[in-house]
Amino acid sequence: MTTSGCTGGGQSRLPDTEDRYTDEYKRKFLVIVDDSQECAKAVTFAALRVRRTGGTVVLLSVIEPDDHHHWLGVEEIMRAEAWSALETLQARQAARIAAFGSIKVEKVIKEGSKVDAIEALIAEDPDIAILVLAAADSAEGPGPLVSSIAARGANAFRVPVTVVPGTISDSDLAALC
Numbered sequence: 001m002t003t004s005g006c007t008g009g010g011q012s013r014l015p016d017t018e019d020r021y022t023d024e025y026k027r028k029f030l031v032i033v034d035d036s037q038e039c040a041k042a043v044t045f046a047a048l049r050v051r052r053t054g055g056t057v058v059l060l061s062v063i064e065p066d067d068h069h070h071w072l073g074v075e076e077i078m079r080a081e082a083w084s085a086l087e088t089l090q091a092r093q094a095a096r097i098a099a100f101g102s103i104k105v106e107k108v109i110k111e112g113s114k115v116d117a118i119e120a121l122i123a124e125d126p127d128i129a130i131l132v133l134a135a136a137d138s139a140e141g142p143g144p145l146v147s148s149i150a151a152r153g154a155n156a157f158r159v160p161v162t163v164v165p166g167t168i169s170d171s172d173l174a175a176l177c
């Protein structure tokens with residue numbers, strides 16, 4: 001299928017758009033799962049959108065580097081404890097998603113900085129179509145992750161970034177989705 005371009009007259013094929021929305025393509029909403037209060041808003045938004053439009057919710061948690069240098073045995077124990085805590089957080093959010101219906105969920109845990117892990121996962125998985133974040137509900141600003149991503153500029157990722165207000169109610173989210 002061809003579409004006419006905005007520059008007038010000529011016909012151009014939109015790159016990779018129509019072909020991506022076939023049965024093989026499963027659009028994924030990427031959500032960062034951490035212990036922040038706003039995490040639940042991002043998960044709720046993504047789950048409601050997937051329930052309505054189809055796809056998968058990808059839950060990404062990140063073990064950030066520790067600035068302290070420990071003996072190898074202590075460091076391994078700390079890493080295992082962090083991994084276990086993130087698995088628990090992801091299980092809790094997956095249970096919240098299940099309450100919205102039969103929604104496919106993928107869980108990913110990476111190590112490194114959050115922004116680098118997000119960037120790497122988006123690069124690794126071409127089906128990730130939207131990054132969903134939620135702003136903090138505080139006077140100090142939207143939160144460190146939203147601020148960090150916003151500082152990178154509009155073209156930081158190949159996917160759109162949706163920022164859900166931290167003050168929005170679940171019923172208002174349901175009306176939006």
